Amino acid sequence: MSPEPDAGPPLRPSEQAGLRGPAEQWAFGAALARSMPRGGVVFLEGELGAGKTTLTQGLAAALGFTGRVTSPTYALMHVYPAPAGPVLHVDAYRVRDVAELYEMDLETLIGDSCLSVIEWGQALYEDYPEAPIYRLEHVDDDPGLRRVTRLR
16 A cells, blocks of 8 residues: 555554555655655654665655665765755664764754654654654565554
8 A cells, every 4th residue: 555645644643554565665755755844853663674764765755866765774874965955864773872863963964954764763752752753564474565653
């Protein structure tokens, strides 16, 4: 199931959807980008290979970025220049203390971005209480299917 373009946020809190394959994960990300306010933050959770980067690819493309979107696991952050404004992509999984991110000027980077995607950002949830949180999960009996749940 892919979200309809410009149909509002793809999922309300506590709702779930099934995404079959990368194309639907990408489309979900694009719909999410269109539903977010300029300067918004969105959090993504999910184990390795659940589709967080693929979803972010669709999100960045919807904002006009035409380059390659990759996981920021080792770099911690990527900034993708897009016509709509920079897209910030953060992976906080390896961060031991949230202060490390703030020392890297996270607040300014978020403030300067048209949209920020933060993976594994649980330590930042309280700092961005309006930001939606989406969890992506493998579905055990169907390797091509991912379940996405909006937690808030």
